[in-house]
Amino acid sequence: MNRFPLWGNLLVALIVLGGLVFALPNVFGDDPALQITREDGNPITDITLSGINASLDTEEIEFFQPVADEQAVIVRFPDVASQLRASEVLGETLPFHIIALTLAPRTPAWLSAIGLEPMSLGLDLRGGVHFLYQVDLDSALDQLMQTYVQDLRTRLREATIRNTGIEIVGGDTIQFGVLDPLRVNDAEQIIRVLDPLLIVDRTTVDGQPGFQVELAPTQVTERQNFAIQQNTITLRNRVNELGVAEPVVQRQGLNRIVVQLPGVQDPAQAERILGATATLEFRLVDWENDPYDADQNNRPPIGSLLRYHRDGRPELLRRDLIVSGDQLTDASFGYSQGQPAVFVRLNSQGANRMLETTQANLRRPMSVLFIEEKPELIERDGEEILRNTREETVISTATIQGVFSNNFQITGITPFEGQDLALMLRAGALATPILKVEERTIGPSLGQDNIESGRTAVLTGFFLVVLFMAFYYRVFGITADLALFANLVLIVALLSMLQASLTLPGIAGIVLTVGMAVDANVLIFERIREELRNGNSPQASIRAGYEKAFSTIADANITTLIAACVLFVFGTGPIRGFATTLGLGIMTSMFTAIIGTRVVVNLIYGNRQVERLAIGGTLGRSGA
Numbered sequence: 001m002n003r004f005p006l007w008g009n010l011l012v013a014l015i016v017l018g019g020l021v022f023a024l025p026n027v028f029g030d031d032p033a034l035q036i037t038r039e040d041g042n043p044i045t046d047i048t049l050s051g052i053n054a055s056l057d058t059e060e061i062e063f064f065q066p067v068a069d070e071q072a073v074i075v076r077f078p079d080v081a082s083q084l085r086a087s088e089v090l091g092e093t094l095p096f097h098i099i100a101l102t103l104a105p106r107t108p109a110w111l112s113a114i115g116l117e118p119m120s121l122g123l124d125l126r127g128g129v130h131f132l133y134q135v136d137l138d139s140a141l142d143q144l145m146q147t148y149v150q151d152l153r154t155r156l157r158e159a160t161i162r163n164t165g166i167e168i169v170g171g172d173t174i175q176f177g178v179l180d181p182l183r184v185n186d187a188e189q190i191i192r193v194l195d196p197l198l199i200v201d202r203t204t205v206d207g208q209p210g211f212q213v214e215l216a217p218t219q220v221t222e223r224q225n226f227a228i229q230q231n232t233i234t235l236r237n238r239v240n241e242l243g244v245a246e247p248v249v250q251r252q253g254l255n256r257i258v259v260q261l262p263g264v265q266d267p268a269q270a271e272r273i274l275g276a277t278a279t280l281e282f283r284l285v286d287w288e289n290d291p292y293d294a295d296q297n298n299r300p301p302i303g304s305l306l307r308y309h310r311d312g313r314p315e316l317l318r319r320d321l322i323v324s325g326d327q328l329t330d331a332s333f334g335y336s337q338g339q340p341a342v343f344v345r346l347n348s349q350g351a352n353r354m355l356e357t358t359q360a361n362l363r364r365p366m367s368v369l370f371i372e373e374k375p376e377l378i379e380r381d382g383e384e385i386l387r388n389t390r391e392e393t394v395i396s397t398a399t400i401q402g403v404f405s406n407n408f409q410i411t412g413i414t415p416f417e418g419q420d421l422a423l424m425l426r427a428g429a430l431a432t433p434i435l436k437v438e439e440r441t442i443g444p445s446l447g448q449d450n451i452e453s454g455r456t457a458v459l460t461g462f463f464l465v466v467l468f469m470a471f472y473y474r475v476f477g478i479t480a481d482l483a484l485f486a487n488l489v490l491i492v493a494l495l496s497m498l499q500a501s502l503t504l505p506g507i508a509g510i511v512l513t514v515g516m517a518v519d520a521n522v523l524i525f526e527r528i529r530e531e532l533r534n535g536n537s538p539q540a541s542i543r544a545g546y547e548k549a550f551s552t553i554a555d556a557n558i559t560t561l562i563a564a565c566v567l568f569v570f571g572t573g574p575i576r577g578f579a580t581t582l583g584l585g586i587m588t589s590m591f592t593a594i595i596g597t598r599v600v601v602n603l604i605y606g607n608r609q610v611e612r613l614a615i616g617g618t619l620g621r622s623g624a
Contacts, residue, residue, distance in 0.1 A: 022492075025117055048097075100441075120502065247259070284320070461514045462485075486596055502577065
């Protein structure tokens with residue numbers, strides 16, 4: 001007889017039932033909604049909440065009661081038209097707020113209470129933000145040239161070779177003259193040791209023998225590629241800090257980077273985090289001079305810098321830098337004695353410098369200087385030029401109360417500023433500034449159309465396969481159809497549990513899985529038919545069909561799973577979405593097609609003697 005032990009049947013039933021429960025949140029769908037947040041990141045006030053209700057009531061826009069959390073308000077609407085009208089109305093009546101289109105799941109409270117959520121949707125289904133950034137490659141080359149200039153000055157000074165002054169001409173060429181003609185060869189040797197790839201030409205500079213040192217084409221290309229790659233990595237790190245599922249961050253063309261953030265409905269925050277080039281500097285305060293006198297005369301004392309607090313107060317800082325942002329290894333936001341703070345960790349070099357400074361300057365003030373570079377596009381002589389504006393603000397000044405080195409905290413900031421500061425410091429600095437040249441917000445209404453198209457494709461494929469299997473294999477075909485339904489349920493459940501983003505290519509993977517899932521059952525059922533034609537009994541044919549077809553099924557699915565894994569590892573964005581659903585579908589179909597159908601077949605035929613099987617053709621009569 002063909003039968004499984006009771007615990008085996010119960011285990012299969014438990015897995016399928018669990019899949020139904022985890023997939024259940026996806027049944028209820030979503031409501032068109034608006035997410036309302038303040039530009040400064042502060043919580044929404046009750047007055048604002050009342051204003052939202054009043055504005056929508058005045059315009060007779062139908063909506064559901066707004067729900068507020070710590071940072072945002074979600075307002076649901078019965079249809080997309082009401083959502084779009086409300087977005088226009090609230091955009092005019094709520095200045096300094098961000099009104100974002102979104103979809104709010106209708107998951108019942110009892111499911112949300114146990115932590116069950118619908119699966120995450122990608123940019124093309126849920127909507128989100130698309131950015132296209134242009135990398136300032138000229139700035140990247142200038143940074144490299146400045147490094148060479150600094151190294152040349154140091155080495156020529158150490159070799160006591162006097163020169164006319166090292167300067168950059170043409171963007172990628174260094175030029176200088178040697179005052180002592182007898183030391184020209186020594187200077188050339190220094191240049192060639194500095195970097196053998198540099199193109200060195202002797203020339204005359206200000207009437208003195210000298211050199212023109214030019215970057216080789218390979219160096220220019222390598223530096224540009226480095227800037228693109230480094231900025232791509234940094235943007236990807238910042239996206240990860242934002243907590244976006246299945247983002248796309250990849251190079252496009254020579255000097256552009258595409259960033260797609262599915263589900264992000266706050267483009268202002270995303271742009272602020274992605275495009276900012278922020279760092280910190282720690283400097284001692286010049287306590288010996290009056291900053292107000294320096295501000296009035298616009299002339300800081302020698303050895304000091306004049307900078308300003310956020311409220312406009314002037315501050316004099318020592319020119320000698322203690323620690324810079326590139327020596328930070330970690331930064332996290334939290335609270336210290338009830339005050340917002342960023343907890344900072346330094347590397348060994350920065351820790352030693354901070355230790356020496358705090359030991360020598362107890363009871364003296366030290367300031368934290370926040371430096372942010374923002375690119376802007378300006379027009380000059382009919383051409384668009386990328387220019388960087390540098391903003392330096394004193395965000396904290398405190399008296400050194402004790403000796404510390406690698407661990408300390410920054411206070412005197414708001415929670416909103418602290419979270420952004422910690423995020424940017426933790427994600428790293430951009431290698432060179434970037435400029436946003438395109439921004440698109442994909443609305444949920446377009447995503448809903450894609451969802452409907454995808455649902456139609458899946459259901460059409462599913463019902464066609466169901467009809468064919470039921471017609472061709474009779475009772476066995478119906479068991480395969482039940483397994484196929486369980487397979488879809490388990491795929492949706494796994495996507496919901498893992499919160500892996502479902503995209504249009506992911507839906508294509510599910511449609512492909514629907515067709516592939518019955519392949520295993522076709523092999524099994526045809527093997528059973530062959531055993532019946534060879535004169536075996538129905539029970540022996542069932543057992544032989546499942547056992548002998550297993551190796552073929554396993555080989556075919558394993559090779560496909562390997563291909564899915566390769567696509568997931570080396571692919572990006574939509575390709576990974578396709579690989580995810582394909583891989584999950586292969587694993588669930590192996591379970592439902594082999595074990596699931598075997599359980600159902602055993603329940604139908606396993607506990608009794610039968611003379612024929614309802615498997616199509618001759619209806620499975622043994623010996624036919």
